[in-house]
Amino acid sequence: MDTDSSDLFGPLLDKPVAAVVPVLVPLPVPGPYSYAVPEGLTVVPGSVVQVPVGPRQMIGVVWDGADDSTLDPKKLRPITLAFDCPPLSKEMRDFVDWVSAYTLSPPGFVARMAIRAPAALDPEPMVEGLRFVGGEPARLTPARTRVLDLAKEQEAPWTRSGLAHAAGVSLSVVDGLIKQGVFDTIFLPPPPVVARPDPDYTAPRIEGPQKGAAEEIVASVSAGGFAASLIDGVTGSGKTEVYFEAIAQALRQDKQVLILLPEIALTSSFLDRFEQRFGAKPAEWHSDLSPRIREKVWRGVVTGEVRVVAGARSALFLPFEDLGLIVIDEEHDPAYKQEDRVFYNARDMAVVRARIGDFPIVLVSATPSVESQVNGLSGRYTTVHLPTRFGDAALPDLHLVDMRRHPPERGGFLSPILLRGMKKALERGEQSLLFLNRRGYAPLTLCRVCGHRFQCPQCSSWLVEHRFRNQIQCHQCGYHEHTPEACPECGTFDHLVACGPGVERIAEEVEKHFPEARTIVMSSDLLGGVKRLRMELDAIAKGDVDIVIGTQLVAKGHNFPLMTLVGIVDADLGLSNGDPRAAERTFQLLSQVTGRAGRTGLKSHGLIQTFQPQHPVMQAIVSGDAGAFYEREIAEREKAILPPFGRLASLIVSADTRADAETHARGLRAAAPRVTGISVLGPAEAPLALVRGRHRFRLLVHGRRNSDMQAFLKAMMSAGPKVRGTVQIQLDIDPQSFL
């Protein structure tokens, strides 16, 4: 780019003195800012730089395109410095632009997700190493002899502390030898974070239907180019082994691989399985990595030293040097949705990344999302079915318990049938799992005298009693107080009554029936954090517990060999919470929970307590045939999204209180009169994700086509002064729009 100064100096300076480049900065602005490139600094699109913004310095990325700023080029501030790291590739930049446009989020925010390891932007310093030069020190002591023996034994360079430690001597002994010239110091590249996985470390453990499936997927990896496959296999059918073969193939072709997992599934057992197959662990990427490891992994990914990353959704934005395959395990899992700052579903954005990078992607689930199912049926994804369990594991025998015909005793929630099943399991020394997706003791407390209901003062949803902690809590905003002894309305003592069950209340009922059994409640309330959780899970796996009562925390990842009975306490819970995905989510959750049983060959059962035994979800669960269920869900989704408002979107408006939501909805109706599908939900009815956190209101937007959605949202936002403020939008779109 030319400037005035080059004309001024004419032949004296035939190279441009300065240039102006667009730089994406992490601000909520619609495009890049312009900066001057100081003399002597070379930047290209993708370069990671530091720039002044107001009084502060920020990390930004030099972006594509001519600078279209109307500002006076002489007044532009200069780039402070350029980091010594590879620039973001064109593919990565295209991906950032695409995600920004699709999610209606500022491009600088999206770009920031790719460079979220600031200290890693400059190369790691070389580490000091010791090289054995030879010769002997003037005086040979026993300690010095030990060091020398070791050094002669192993040629490879040592570190100072490593050598001292291995020889069992103090650092001063080694330092003495360095002084004597027996060792000299050299600089070595830092050791890699993880070893290189070997695609042929062990032979694949696949047989029967797995074999054909693996061949199909491996073929699409060999062929290269974009292709999306959906592996649809029941729990325990060997899905992991099948996609491991796709990974092996990508590694043989010298490509990097990304495995996305829902946060919670990033367990040591997955990493161990990977190591058994490939001889090395994958690099991990998730929110609670230490900064040190985080930098090393980021650097390794950028330079290509790290070949495989297993990570949570944020790993999708890692700037791989040469990514050649993405695997998305538990494809249906809602944890792939990010619902702050940039709203995105990592599963959908991963498909886009594969498309832009022109490489294959594999989606994996026992209970695919309706969107993926549609894409499979329409042929956009190649579906691979794995209908049977691997080896000797049999699927549990599932039965519905009609609660109208088999009511629990007064004040209880467990049917006689379920209690009988638990008793038998206990007698055989086997374990039972009772699943209820509700924390605490009771979801609602009321006063029997005046009818007062305990409501959150901040957000108007019911306060949930937690008896273990002697608190009543709001599950929406985190408000809590001591459980009161008297009604705050009428002052009456001892007439507060708990309504409905939570896991704590179920535990009470279990203890009444089986006082001798070893019982544990597993929920996110469990004190002691992740460490305690892991300990308890190990204890359960070892058989130290007879009865587990758990929320969805127990649905994932862990195998309990002695678990032969799964009881769903209230299968209908969650079917009527206002979420258009309620049925789908319930089906997925119940499949996952019942799948916990019978994974080691013991005969196992599932008892599903329901008031709606004819409901399609219940029928799909017990029959094991989800076909009809999906067909109905797809039809319902079409109905919900399309008519009666044609191609315009439908909106769900929610806020901290129902009254607030209604006020905002009025504003939205005025601004967008053509949208007839505005539904208003209070915090108690809305999907949890929709109302969590402090905000004025939040929209859940459903639409058929992304372009329509964008046009609609922009029109709506600019239409009326009544819809200004912190509008948070969750796009919820059929992914066919980007394929």
Add this chain to the structure above:
DNA sequence: AGCACGCCGACT
């Protein structure tokens, strides 16, 4: 996003 500036209620 952060940060400064600016205008109305309960307080040393």
Add this chain to the structure above:
DNA sequence: GTCGGCGTGCTC
């Protein structure tokens, strides 16, 4: 009379 609440505007 002030301290401080958060509404509004700006950053190349």
